Amino acid sequence: MSVLDSPPIVDGPVPTLLEDWVDEINGLRRIGREFYSKGWSVGTSSNYSVVVQRNPLRLLVTASGKDKGCLACGDFVLVDEHGEPTEAGQPKSSAETLLHIAAAQDANIGAVLHTHSVWATLLSDVFLGEGGMELTGYEMLKGLQGVSTHAHREWIPIFRNTQQIPTLAADVAVCQASDRPIAHAYLIHQHGLYTWGRDLAEARRHIEILEFLFECKARRMAFPH
Amino acid sequence: MSVLDSPPIVDGPVPTLLEDWVDEINGLRRIGREFYSKGWSVGTSSNYSVVVQRNPLRLLVTASGKDKGCLACGDFVLVDEHGEPTEAGQPKSSAETLLHIAAAQDANIGAVLHTHSVWATLLSDVFLGEGGMELTGYEMLKGLQGVSTHAHREWIPIFRNTQQIPTLAADVAVCQASDRPIAHAYLIHQHGLYTWGRDLAEARRHIEILEFLFECKARRMAFPH
Amino acid sequence: MSVLDSPPIVDGPVPTLLEDWVDEINGLRRIGREFYSKGWSVGTSSNYSVVVQRNPLRLLVTASGKDKGCLACGDFVLVDEHGEPTEAGQPKSSAETLLHIAAAQDANIGAVLHTHSVWATLLSDVFLGEGGMELTGYEMLKGLQGVSTHAHREWIPIFRNTQQIPTLAADVAVCQASDRPIAHAYLIHQHGLYTWGRDLAEARRHIEILEFLFECKARRMAFPH
Amino acid sequence: MSVLDSPPIVDGPVPTLLEDWVDEINGLRRIGREFYSKGWSVGTSSNYSVVVQRNPLRLLVTASGKDKGCLACGDFVLVDEHGEPTEAGQPKSSAETLLHIAAAQDANIGAVLHTHSVWATLLSDVFLGEGGMELTGYEMLKGLQGVSTHAHREWIPIFRNTQQIPTLAADVAVCQASDRPIAHAYLIHQHGLYTWGRDLAEARRHIEILEFLFECKARRMAFPH
Secondary structure: OOOOOOOOOOOOOOOHHHHHHHHHHHHHHHHHHHHHHOOOOOOOOOEEEEEEEOOOOEEEEEEOOOOHHHOOOOOEEEEOOOOOEOOOOOOOEOOOHHHHHHHHOOOOOOEEEEEOOHHHHHHHHHOHHHOEEEEEOOHHHHHOOOOOOOOOEEEEEEEOOOOOHHHHHHHHHHHHOOOOOOOOEEEEOOOEEEEEEOOHHHHHHHHHHHHHHHHHHHHHHHOOO | OOOOOOOOOOOOOOOHHHHHHHHHHHHHHHHHHHHHHOOOOOOOOOEEEEEEEOOOOEEEEEEOOOOHHHOOOOOEEEEOOOOOEOOOOOOOEOOOHHHHHHHHOOOOOOEEEEEOOHHHHHHHHHOHHHOEEEEEOOHHHHHOOOOOOOOOEEEEEEEOOOOOHHHHHHHHHHHHOOOOOOOOEEEEOOOEEEEEEOOHHHHHHHHHHHHHHHHHHHHHHHOOO | OOOOOOOOOOOOOOOHHHHHHHHHHHHHHHHHHHHHHHOOOOOOOOEEEEEEEOOOOEEEEEEOOOOHHHOOOOOEEEEOOOOOEOOOOOOOEOOOHHHHHHHOOOOOOOEEEEEOOHHHHHHHHHOHHHOEEEEEOOHHHHHOOOOOOOOOEEEEEEEOOOOOHHHHHHHHHHHHOOOOOOOOEEEEOOOEEEEEEOOHHHHHHHHHHHHHHHHHHHHHHHOOO | OOOOOOOOOOOOOOOHHHHHHHHHHHHHHHHHHHHHHOOOOOOOOOEEEEEEEOOOOEEEEEEOOOOHHHOOOOOEEEEOOOOOEOOOOOOOEOOOHHHHHHHHOOOOOOEEEEEOOHHHHHHHHHOHHHOEEEEEOOHHHHHOOOOOOOOOEEEEEEEOOOOOHHHHHHHHHHHHOOOOOOOOEEEEOOOEEEEEEOOHHHHHHHHHHHHHHHHHHHHHHHOOO
């Protein structure tokens, strides 16, 4: 690794509290480096989490305000089922931790990823008035968990942005209980994408697939034919 | 290689059955890493194959559902002339293996590559109604095997997508026997590109050239002048 | 590091005059390598500086005409509060050094970054007639120092380009004293972006955020809906 | 270097005939790797040369049909003032070698670079009818040798493509003798860019600057305002 690597990677020590989850920590660091380089997590945006325990729920989540391209081993927080740190002395977790907790209520969810991309920002604005957008007809949809045909109709709800995260969490809960519930992901207006998976690999695959489809859909809509 | 390389590369052992084709395996792994990083094989999409024997035909093909950015040595299947694994105990090959087998019937074909890009997805939709699209006038066409002038007219057929791969294989066969047969490649609607070559290097070159031309054609069509 | 690394990195000796600021030098070299690879500092464009002393002001600034992708340790100049080299025998600093000095008058500013991107060039032309552009509604705005909500209205003034840097510096000063002063950044017409931060990390984050928002805004404006 | 590096780099031996120009060879290999990764030299397109002797003229030029992303030390040809190999047994040089020879007639030219990019292809078609295009108003123009202001008007002639390279060379010569001669570069229709410089670093900088400006101009023209 050269002194000129950018951003520089600091391995540093793993905090004692997190010692059991070195693999999860390195998995999230890797995701951060990758998503940063793809432009989906720049400017300290985004947050990522992994479920490390159920009953009671424990999440390992990225600390607030960190450069996702060079997460250090200490840039993580262990939070409880209310999104509160399990112990004092940890770095601050994002206010959006509540949205991770909400998604992780589902016992099939092992990881939650939130990214900010240009295409997601664009489409979240174009379709805000319709409350969401549909993705259909793409072979790539088959990469979403449980989808077996390109004819699948994937509905991605879009929520209005607010700095009141409990309000946002409530909006998500209402949608989830509606007749058009969230399937694999949702968007927040001019903010970004939330998706998840049974494990980190599946959540990462969902990000890749949705970002690909967002670019396909946006470019197709802008095409003059 | 850093712990933060993304996706991580696992070299692992080469399965005994595949020991004679380590170079081919590493060639396909390299292609996967490259095409993944270019955005042509994300989300576990795409599949690649190399002909390792003729009479009877044997193909080394990527296993189904693998991350193409980090193919391990064991993520390959040896299939026979019917697309069936030559031995039990191998990972599952893609349903689309039949399309590889179809292309490899031609004794001049040594490798078949299938990718999913944004531009291919876009153009496959724009030109679906015309059954294909023509590429002509580009110097870059000369990189296609046997083409010696930019004035060459390359016809790229586009097939409707279906989850019934035998149906798709039959459509391809009908086209091949028509008065406008497939030259170097075809598209499947909102699915991706199939191309091939005498060897892996030529097939890879064809992907590069066609992807370049797809972007040229799409941007030109969208240009307001 | 391979002989084929491009551009090649030459570490070389740190000039005696600059020996106290090796970390700052390496930080700026890293920024250069990164911004070059993102296309924001190609063709020897851009210049970067760090405040290394106050009272009197001393800036470490990139030398004129260097390839920002491979800055050597000697490609820097130490300048005084007038933008003049503190000692003879140093490489020439950019004429735009005056704009760095102007920004660094603010005691809260520790680093100034100037980049040339395609999106900044485009928007600086589209909004030239309005004297600037507003960015609002984006969650990403919260990455700008002191901004706590996506509802923030960020005004980015745009100045006409000129080869008379004192004229440009005067225009900036007039704007700064106006009822719509510069907040975090400004653009120069078909030239590029100036932004800054309390330290190099913050200035780099501002570049990332503003470049992301420029692309969002330009793509949204070009979208047909 | 990993087995998965793509494309793989083969250093190999430098041919005896070329032993005096190892630095030039490695410079061109580096350029190839870089331009390939930027998408300007894919599919074995492009060719590059360096003047290694004057009176009589000797050029080191890339061999025909090589992957520019992984040029080996032997993928070069030494040609004379007529574009013919100085010795038998060398790989074939491109038919376009004549265009390199034509540019290198100017005693101030030490390197010639020819690339194929998407933006160059697009603009060469949009402006073909006008015989060329003008670039003006961009600060980045100052990176072209001898240009000192953004107000500079750079005229880039565009020639019709043909497989008859002597015809093309004659067209270039006629233009050069006209009242609007070639300044730093020209385009060939749907083929690519030729530019040059006093040395390889300057020629590379010209490519970077022109590609940046092509993207700026094309995106601005397509912008709806």
